Amino acid sequence: MYDILALLAHGFAVALTPVNLMYATVGALMGLIVGAMPGIGSLAGVALLLPLTFRLEPTGAIIMLAALYYANMYGGSFSAILLNIPGDSPAVMTAVDGYKLTRAGKAGKALFTAIVASALGGTIGIVILTVMGPLLADVGLRFGPAEMAAVIIMAFTSIGWLLGENPAKGGLSTCLGLMLACVGVDLARGTSRFSFGMPDLMSGISFVPLVIGMFGFSQVMILLKDFRGKGTDQGLAALPAEKLSIRGSLLTGPEFRRILPVVGKSGLLGTFIGVLPGAGATMSAFLCYILEKRTGRNGAQMGEGAIEGVAAPEAGNNAAAAGTFAPLLSLGIPGGGTTAVLLGGLMMWGLTPGPLLFSEKPEFCWGLIASMYVGNIICVAVAIALIPFVTNILRVPVRIIAPAITVVCVVGSYSVDNSYFDILVMLAAGLVGFFLTQFDYPTAPLLLAFVLAPILERSANSAFEISGGSVDIFYQSPIALGFLLVIVAICVSPLAMRAVRRVRRAGRVNG
Amino acid sequence: MKLSVLRLAAVGLATACLAAPAMAFEPKQDVDMIVPSSAGGGTDLNARTIADIIKRDNLSPVNFQVINKPGGSGAVAFAYAATKSGDDHMLVPIAIGQIISSYALKWDVKGKDMTPIATVANDEFFLAAVKGRFKDAKEAIEAAKGGKITFGSSQKGNSDHLAYLLLNKYAKTNFRYVQFGGSGEVMSALLGGHVDVGLFNPSECIGQVRAGTVVPLASFSAKRMPGELWNQAPTLTELGYPQVIAAETRVVLGPPNMDKDAVAYYEGLLRKVTDTERWKTDYIARNNLTPMFLDSKETAENLAEVIDKRVPIFKEAGF
Amino acid sequence: MRARAIPVLIILMSAYWFYEGWFDYGVWFAGAPGGGFMPVFSSVLAAIFAVVMLFRPDAVAKTLPMSAFIPVVMVAFALTLSLAVGLLPALTVMLFAWVWLLERYPIAKSLFITACPMLVVYGVFKFWLQVPFPNGMLFGG
Numbered sequence: 013m014y015d016i017l018a019l020l021a022h023g024f025a026v027a028l029t030p031v032n033l034m035y036a037t038v039g040a041l042m043g044l045i046v047g048a049m050p051g052i053g054s055l056a057g058v059a060l061l062l063p064l065t066f067r068l069e070p071t072g073a074i075i076m077l078a079a080l081y082y083a084n085m086y087g088g089s090f091s092a093i094l095l096n097i098p099g100d101s102p103a104v105m106t107a108v109d110g111y112k113l114t115r116a117g118k119a120g121k122a123l124f125t126a127i128v129a130s131a132l133g134g135t136i137g138i139v140i141l142t143v144m145g146p147l148l149a150d151v152g153l154r155f156g157p158a159e160m161a162a163v164i165i166m167a168f169t170s171i172g173w174l175l176g177e178n179p180a181k182g183g184l185s186t187c188l189g190l191m192l193a194c195v196g197v198d199l200a201r202g203t204s205r206f207s208f209g210m211p212d213l214m215s216g217i218s219f220v221p222l223v224i225g226m227f228g229f230s231q232v233m234i235l236l237k238d239f240r241g242k243g244t245d246q247g248l249a250a251l252p253a254e255k256l257s258i259r260g261s262l263l264t265g266p267e268f269r270r271i272l273p274v275v276g277k278s279g280l281l282g283t284f285i286g287v288l289p290g291a292g293a294t295m296s297a298f299l300c301y302i303l304e305k306r307t308g309r310n311g312a313q314m315g316e317g318a319i320e321g322v323a324a325p326e327a328g329n330n331a332a333a334a335g336t337f338a339p340l341l342s343l344g345i346p347g348g349g350t351t352a353v354l355l356g357g358l359m360m361w362g363l364t365p366g367p368l369l370f371s372e373k374p375e376f377c378w379g380l381i382a383s384m385y386v387g388n389i390i391c392v393a394v395a396i397a398l399i400p401f402v403t404n405i406l407r408v409p410v411r412i413i414a415p416a417i418t419v420v421c422v423v424g425s426y427s428v429d430n431s432y433f434d435i436l437v438m439l440a441a442g443l444v445g446f447f448l449t450q451f452d453y454p455t456a457p458l459l460l461a462f463v464l465a466p467i468l469e470r471s472a473n474s475a476f477e478i479s480g481g482s483v484d485i486f487y488q489s490p491i492a493l494g495f496l497l498v499i500v501a502i503c504v505s506p507l508a509m510r511a512v513r514r515v516r517r518a519g520r521v522n523g
Numbered sequence: 524m525k526l527s528v529l530r531l532a533a534v535g536l537a538t539a540c541l542a543a544p545a546m547a548f549e550p551k552q553d554v555d556m557i558v559p560s561s562a563g564g565g566t567d568l569n570a571r572t573i574a575d576i577i578k579r580d581n582l583s584p585v586n587f588q589v590i591n592k593p594g595g596s597g598a599v600a601f602a603y604a605a606t607k608s609g610d611d612h613m614l615v616p617i618a619i620g621q622i623i624s625s626y627a628l629k630w631d632v633k634g635k636d637m638t639p640i641a642t643v644a645n646d647e648f649f650l651a652a653v654k655g656r657f658k659d660a661k662e663a664i665e666a667a668k669g670g671k672i673t674f675g676s677s678q679k680g681n682s683d684h685l686a687y688l689l690l691n692k693y694a695k696t697n698f699r700y701v702q703f704g705g706s707g708e709v710m711s712a713l714l715g716g717h718v719d720v721g722l723f724n725p726s727e728c729i730g731q732v733r734a735g736t737v738v739p740l741a742s743f744s745a746k747r748m749p750g751e752l753w754n755q756a757p758t759l760t761e762l763g764y765p766q767v768i769a770a771e772t773r774v775v776l777g778p779p780n781m782d783k784d785a786v787a788y789y790e791g792l793l794r795k796v797t798d799t800e801r802w803k804t805d806y807i808a809r810n811n812l813t814p815m816f817l818d819s820k821e822t823a824e825n826l827a828e829v830i831d832k833r834v835p836i837f838k839e840a841g842f
Numbered sequence: 843m844r845a846r847a848i849p850v851l852i853i854l855m856s857a858y859w860f861y862e863g864w865f866d867y868g869v870w871f872a873g874a875p876g877g878g879f880m881p882v883f884s885s886v887l888a889a890i891f892a893v894v895m896l897f898r899p900d901a902v903a904k905t906l907p908m909s910a911f912i913p914v915v916m917v918a919f920a921l922t923l924s925l926a927v928g929l930l931p932a933l934t935v936m937l938f939a940w941v942w943l944l945e946r947y948p949i950a951k952s953l954f955i956t957a958c959p960m961l962v963v964y965g966v967f968k969f970w971l972q973v974p975f976p977n978g979m980l981f982g983g
Contacts, residue, residue: 049966052973059562060971063571066805156717157701180894184852187888191859194884197596198867198877199702202679202842203628204595205867205877206859211602211630214595229913237910289711290704339707343714344730346707353563355707359726359809360568366730411947415940416959418913419933422920423963426929427973429561429593432921439917450906451848469880470704477701478673478717481873555974590974 020142023378026071027386032379035072036387039079040394046080047087050224051424053100054084054333055349062357070361071379077357078380079387081350082134082333085293086395089126089326094119094248094405095417097228097424101219102293102329104459105301107227109314109321114248116317119403120261124396125319126326128263129275131392133327136279137286137334138384145381146342146370148335152287153343157474158485160290162495164468167295169502170302171461176315176454185453189461192217196466199473212433219294219462221425221434225441226455228421232414233446239410247407261399263319271323274304282328286335290467292348293329293336298460300328315456334384341377343367548611548784553586555613559600559621561593565724565810569644569773570616572806576796583792587614596678597621601632604778611777611785614640619772619829620682626830627680627837638777639826640786641793642817644807646771648686648743649756651728652720653713653736660741660762663720667696674698675709675718680842683722686743686769688836690759693766713737724771725753725811743769748813769833772815774822790819849892856885856892916940928978930968934960 026032046057058077065073088103093110106126113122140148155163175182196216198205207213239246263271278300285296304324305311314321336347344365346352358365363373370377405413425438445455479485487493556570567589574587592600597617604615615637622634650660657663666672676683679702687700701718703709706727713721714736721728723739725748731737732752739756745768747754747761759767775793777786796802797816807814817825863869863881870876916936924932934956942952967973 045966046971052967052971056562056971059567062563063575153711153715156712156715157703158717180891180898184849184888184891184895187856187884187891188852190880190884191855191888194859194863194881197678199679200868200871200874200876202684203877205881206862207595209631211595211598214598214628214630218594232913233910236912237907289708339711343710345710345714346705349561349563352705352707356563356565356568360805362809364730364733367734367736368730411945412941412955414913415916415937415945416955418917418940419937419959419963422917422933423930423967423973426975427967427971429599430591430974431594431599432976433594433599435917435921439914443914446910447848451845453848465880465884470702472875474701474703474712476874477699480671480699588974 016142019374019378020382022375023380023382024386026375026379027075027383032072032075032383033386033390035068035076036079036383037390037394039076040083040387040391043080043083044087044090044391044394044398047084047103048090048099049087049424050091050097050099050228050420051220051427053088053220053350053428054081055353056427057081057084058350058357059353062353062360065357066360070358070363071376073361074354074357074376074380075383075387077354078337078384079390081354082330082384082387083391085134085326085330085333086127086130086391088329089130089322090123090395090398090402092227093122093126093322094402095228095413096231097417097421098223101223102297102325102332104223104227104294105297105325105456106322108301108456109317109319111231112315112317113319113322114406118317119406120399121263121267121319122322123399123403124261124263125267125271125322127392127395127399128268129271129278129323129326130330131388132272132275133279133282134330134334134388135385136276136327137283137331138381138388140280140283141334141338141384142381145338148283148287148338149342149345152289152339152347154491155288156489157471157478158489159491159495160288160471161468161475162486162492162499163288163291164464164471166495166499166502167299167302167464168461168468169499170299170306171457173302173306174315174454174457174460178452181453182457185448185455186457186461189458190465192222192458193462193465193469199469210433212431216466217437217462218428218431218434220428221438222441222462223459224421224425225438225443226445226459228417228424229438229442230445230449232417232421233442234449235410235414239414247409248405248413267319270310271319274308274320274323275327277303277307278324278327279331282331283335285328286332286347287338289339289345289347290471291332293332294463295467296332297325297329298463300324337380337384340365341369341380344369548782548788550583550585550612550785550788552612553588554583556587556589557600557604557613557615558589558591559593559597559615559617560591562591565646565771566616566618566773567591568810569806572802573616573643573775573793573796576799576801577792579801580795580799582795595630597624598628598630598632601625601630601637604637604776605632608779609781611782613778614789615776615778616643617774617776618646618682619770619774619826620685622774622826623682623685623829623834624680626834627684627842632779634776634826634830636779638779638781638786638819639822640775640777640781640789640819642772642774642815642822642825643793643797644773645744645813645815646724646726646773646810647748647753647813648683648769648771649723649725649728649739649753650690650720650741650743651713651723651732651737651739653716654738656719657740660757660759663740664694664696664762667694667698670697670699672696672698672720673701673718675701675703675712675721677705677709678702680837682769682771685833685836686722686767688840689767689769689833690743690764692836692839693764694759694762710737729811743767744813770813772825773812774826786819794818846896849895852888852892853896856888859885860889912940912944924976924978926978926980928980929975930960930964932978933963 088100091099092103092107096111195206204214282296339345625633863878867878868876920936938956
């Protein structure tokens with residue numbers, strides 16, 4: 013422990029040099045912008061910035077890129093809360109409650125909650141990374157395909173809590189997500205399925221245009237439906253000026269106490285998910301939301317505009333972003349797309365990521381970890397200072413903001429893969445999302461199923477390839493078996509509870 | 524689109540009538556480098572390095588602009604290139620794996636439709652295992668005949684899969700192919716003991732190899748890779764399987780029907796790029812690649828060799 | 843009546859998914875779940891839920907004003923135009939037309955309203971992030 017503190021202190025000495033502070037600030041600012049713009053996520057942001065950093069000294073360069081990476085998670089929530097367009101896929105769940113809060117005139121509160129939760133969740137992730145990074149990475153290694161398949165199946169059982177009032181509608185929406193997720197690669201043969209002869213569909217429907225369409229574009233359609241012809245200059249939310257100031261956005265003591273346990277739970281779960289191979293910030297945000305909805309005191313109100321619904325996914329995705337650094341730094345294994353790009357960057361700066369990195373380049377590793385603490389504080393400061401400016405967008409009349417959002421949706425969808433086709437995906441998803449919401453079908457289960465199904469299919473497929481087609485692999489691994497037992501418990505417990513209650517009631521009547 | 528084809532045809536006709544055969548090609552507008560994968564990957568880095576060297580060393584009067592078209596694991600870029608048939612201001616830097624995929628996965632536009640320009644680098648393949656799992660490659664190959672040894676690799680239908688099929692066929696092994704989402708996931712599974720061996724490029728496993736946790740057992744190249752980390756691993760040719768040769772060769776293609784003079788121009792330009800000191804130190808050495816340059820004719824021959832002799836193995840395996 | 847449209851469409855879609863999954867991709871392949879497993883599984887489940895919804899259409903048929911489809915028409919127009927002039931100019935034209943003709947802002951104000959978001963888009967996406975937007979046929983596509 014003392015060792016770690018000494019090393020961390022050394023790291024702070026590196027991170028707090030004026031030059032590195034500047035890099036962290038620049039990275040945080042760019043990350044906020046890139047994150048808030050739909051379409052361009054952390055992956056593209058880091059990849060585009062990477063070539064410019066080859067001439068910098070490696071520690072400074074990675075401090076900047078890492079700051080960009082996690083600042084993205086903050087930026088993504090801005091547009092999700094204000095405009096219902098998740099700027100980045102991990103912000104999908106933030107939009108659900110965040111935008112409802114905005115329409116209720118509480119945009120400032122929602123933003124502030126998102127920022128505080130992001131900071132605290134991220135810090136939890138970084139503390140865990142500092143204290144037990146290598147250990148965490150080893151735990152991640154224990155999760156092979158069979159274990160991952162069990163985890164995802166468990167996540168699927170939790171989808172039930174997202175379904176809303178009418179389970180048949182939620183179920184239908186989930187299945188639609190599953191069917192859409194089938195488009196793409198047929199893992200068993202390697203060829204494509206449901207691609208209808210179009211090259212653009214051969215590796216599946218892109219998630220980001222789908223999200224932009226389902227949330228942002230369908231939202232524009234709803235706005236036009238509701239506001240058009242009224243001839244008013246009304247904004248998205250009728251807001252008194254004081255609500256938009258920083259002071260009006262601050263959380264009150266009770267509110268703060270409400271989100272604190274949420275952040276704690278989500279931070280832990282998020283960090284763990286970030287470490288798992290093939291999972292990431294998006295999945296983490298979903299699962300933290302569901303966990304909170306299931307176990308939180310205010311779970312019933314989530315989905316209708318509760319600050320817990322903003323805090324849980326935001327803490328979860330920032331924690332996951334920190335968690336992915338554990339396998340990257342201690343083993344040289346990228347946990348996701350963005351960290352894979354960072355790994356490429358390490359090589360270009362002449363470093364060799366791997367188990368030796370901590371002993372060979374301690375000032376680099378600890379400097380980076382320390383800078384993540386510092387960077388988080390910078391992100392909070394910058395993001396809070398931006399609240400009064402960005403909330404002004406809500407006063408712009410809907411008649412102006414709707415066409416402007418349309419432009420951003422189109423540009424954002426194109427920019428993901430530089431593809432016209434993705435604009436069409438966005439349009440189609442917008443229409444589908446519009447009709448679904450008009451007939452009270454929830455869209456969140458659709459998106460969650462769409463995110464989880466490919467990971468499940470891939471893991472299960474690899475597990476069967478390892479075992480040669482035998483199901484033994486799922487119960488011979490203690491971890492997988494454990495998860496499967498939990499799944500059974502989850503499924504059986506409501507029935508058991510009902511039975512117990514019936515017996516008790518019967519007993520009471522008789523007695 | 525039609526307009527520009529017409530215009531190009533007109534320009535082509537005019538050049539054919541007016542120009543003397545010796546007239547050399549010079550790009551007249553910015554050249555698009557269509558990268559068939561997303562930003563940040565190996566092919567993207569290759570393309571951006573080429574573009575950057577051309578710009579900084581002033582090797583061409585125009586800019587080379589990198590455009591990522593990652594859809595369909597490369598099929599979108601090929602389909603796009605096919606619509607630009609005869610365009611002399613477009614290059615497609617690509618890994619040979621995607622050319623193999625165009626056949627194995629039956630894309631509409633295939634590798635041979637494109638115009639080969641040059642081969643610029645070679646990324647070797649190594650069979651690797653956790654230290655102590657196998658004494659050497661021979662032991663792994665013997666063990667794999669029992670059909671219980673798993674082989675971690677990436678998606679089916681590309682060069683990793685080809686290397687696997689070649690190994691199974693000629694070394695008479697019976698490795699079980701296990702596909703993962705990317706080399707990071709393969710490494711996780713290897714270190715976690717979920718698979719027995721894995722297929723890696725040097726840059727994907729150098730950290731583990733240096734730490735001694737993972738050992739390269741054998742290489743799929745024709746010659747041993749230099750460097751003390753790698754030269755201990757025998758080639759599969761040395762082990763008696765000369766047909767088992769595979770690598771992630773980095774090739775630059777042009778769209779279908781590219782003008783001959785243009786091909787010559789880009790070929791010369793790429794030769795100059797690969798001769799620069801920056802290419803050798805900053806790109807080749809740092810990414811643990813093997814330097815390699817083939818001109819358009821040799822590249823065409825090499826591609827034909829791979830496509831005609833090795834790719835049919837997918838059909839034998841039931842693809 | 844309209845509330846039944848969604849289940850009916852999903853039943854049609856799941857029928858196709860089921861057919862392809864069962865006959866083309868295979869539910870079981872080489873001793874393990876094949877490429878058709880997920881399509882068949884999800885389509886059967888979808889069909890069950892859809893049938894439930896067919897017999898329990900709870901939502902009152904809503905009237906959907908045509909104004910909701912303005913954005914779709916506008917984007918379709920911009921995409922068509924972009925083939926000729928490129929994506930960003932086409933979007934600029936679309937935005938201006940929308941604000942000026944549809945929302946009936948005065949021309950000067952319309953120009954200003956168009957300029958603001960387009961400046962952000964040009965600045966961030968085109969110049970900073972260097973997204974290669976298509977140029978269209980007129981400008982050397």
